[in-house]
Amino acid sequence: MRGVFETAELGRELSPSEYEGELPELRTALLKAQTRLGHARFPVVVLIHGVDTVGANEVFNVLHEWLDARYLVSRAWEPPTDEERERPAYWRFWQWLSPRGEIALFLGSWYTAPLLAHATGKMKAAAFERELERAVAFEKALSDDGALFVKFWLHIPRRRHKERLRALTKEESLRYRVAKHVVKSSALHDELLQVSGRLITKTSVESAPWTVVEAADPRFRNITVGRELLRALEEHLAIHEANGDGKAREPVVAGESSDPHTVLDTLDLSQKLDPKEYKDRLSSAQRELVKLAYKLEKRERSAIVLFEGWDAAGKGGAIRRISAALDAHQYRIIPVAAPTEEERAHHYLWRFWRQLPRRGRFTIYDRSWYGRVLVERVEHLARDDEWRRGYREINDFEEQLVRGGGIVVKYWLHMSQDEQLRRFEARKSEPWKAYKLTDEDYRNRKKSPDYELAANEMIARTNTEYAPWTLVEAEDKRVARVKVLETLCRRIRDAL
Numbered sequence: 001m002r003g004v005f006e007t008a009e010l011g012r013e014l015s016p017s018e019y020e021g022e023l024p025e026l027r028t029a030l031l032k033a034q035t036r037l038g039h040a041r042f043p044v045v046v047l048i049h050g051v052d053t054v055g056a057n058e059v060f061n062v063l064h065e066w067l068d069a070r071y072l073v074s075r076a077w078e079p080p081t082d083e084e085r086e087r088p089a090y091w092r093f094w095q096w097l098s099p100r101g102e103i104a105l106f107l108g109s110w111y112t113a114p115l116l117a118h119a120t121g122k123m124k125a126a127a128f129e130r131e132l133e134r135a136v137a138f139e140k141a142l143s144d145d146g147a148l149f150v151k152f153w154l155h156i157p158r159r160r161h162k163e164r165l166r167a168l169t170k171e172e173s174l175r176y177r178v179a180k181h182v183v184k185s186s187a188l189h190d191e192l193l194q195v196s197g198r199l200i201t202k203t204s205v206e207s208a209p210w211t212v213v214e215a216a217d218p219r220f221r222n223i224t225v226g227r228e229l230l231r232a233l234e235e236h237l238a239i240h241e242a243n244g245d246g247k248a249r250e251p252v253v254a255g256e257s258s259d260p261h262t263v264l265d266t267l268d269l270s271q272k273l274d275p276k277e278y279k280d281r282l283s284s285a286q287r288e289l290v291k292l293a294y295k296l297e298k299r300e301r302s303a304i305v306l307f308e309g310w311d312a313a314g315k316g317g318a319i320r321r322i323s324a325a326l327d328a329h330q331y332r333i334i335p336v337a338a339p340t341e342e343e344r345a346h347h348y349l350w351r352f353w354r355q356l357p358r359r360g361r362f363t364i365y366d367r368s369w370y371g372r373v374l375v376e377r378v379e380h381l382a383r384d385d386e387w388r389r390g391y392r393e394i395n396d397f398e399e400q401l402v403r404g405g406g407i408v409v410k411y412w413l414h415m416s417q418d419e420q421l422r423r424f425e426a427r428k429s430e431p432w433k434a435y436k437l438t439d440e441d442y443r444n445r446k447k448s449p450d451y452e453l454a455a456n457e458m459i460a461r462t463n464t465e466y467a468p469w470t471l472v473e474a475e476d477k478r479v480a481r482v483k484v485l486e487t488l489c490r491r492i493r494d495a496l
Helices: 003-008 016-040 053-066 091-096 112-119 125-144 158-169 172-187 189-203 218-242 275-298 315-323 350-354 369-373 384-403 417-428 439-445 448-462 477-495
Strands: 044-050 072-076 103-107 148-155 210-214 302-309 331-335 362-366 406-414 469-473
Touching (some): 003 189, 044 053, 053 103, 053 148, 053 218, 158 189, 189 210, 210 218, 275 477, 302 477, 384 406, 417 439
Parallel strands (some): 044 103, 044 148
């Protein structure tokens, strides 16, 4: 297949003297750009792909030599480990990403497995297209957050490819490097080329385009990669530096709406549960959860349970009733606070990808990634464009969790403002609860209309079939705890 590869078969070469003459200036310019990147504070992702895997390895090593390794994160693709297979497919790639101000250099990537599977007939065309769409969505989420993608596809004509492999295998010291690639590249060259053409066409988007590099001559190939990387870096740096901190757009006022009524107004907060019924139903649900937890482990599924809602709505109490039914090795509770400095250096979902449970385990979040469209929206901690695209990014994230074997259970605990104030005042007289109460809690009450409107839009836009919301009437704590436990059991039971 020619098409996208036609311009990479022109026979361009560089003589040794031309190469040596250009190299010092290029390397110096790349190091200067890398220094500027440290001050600009956006991440860079460089992908190196190609049917000629030996050439891709050489380029990977050359960039390692040219760039400052202190600010470089590099990974070479290989089949996933047991730990990686126990989580959604993209979990491993989120671990690979570099923080802002550094370059992540990948030899192979999220494209590698679907490319090989489709070329060998192990993946149907429809599944391959879905994988490409997933890759585009992943890159868009990162580029929308400021990341620069520089994607290289190294192309070498079939005849030159075969000549190169023959020459390499004649050298005894290099045989171990090319043995596996000889079979793959020779036997599947045409299939890989055809599939690669479709991959490049489908995933070369404005925010993350592919650069097809003529790679028959190593010197021309290396200089071309270096030039294109330098060009991309300087262009992105210029835009970023012109915008100051890169946050040119102002946030809109959260909670703007012509209709103050929300889905939360439909909840019946008058519900009560007497102590005996509460005890019976809670115990029954906890006994069922014990059995379901072991079934979850046996079926190699995971449960991701998250709680959102008003301060003092009883999230902690509901979580304790869940954990009481589980063995210590089966769950992990994560209270989500403001991000650390390390977490702020990455996309906001990065910290949540890192915390995902292995198969057979529960991860319970007290607050979650929905802070993006709640606190960060209302408090103007995120720009208007950032929190608005958060709905799409969160839906995509949760879909990947479910596709990876997870069961996502989401709760919003709702109560009246009067009940919240009563609980705040009660906390003052209870030493074991007083520490929870801060001036910030009272300040947030003044913004409750904004938070309720933000919650309404959040629920409407992220209440998906694969990860639906459960709205919990939390005016009475007993009602809330029983509903949480019974819903959790039902969701797990239905999923299994």
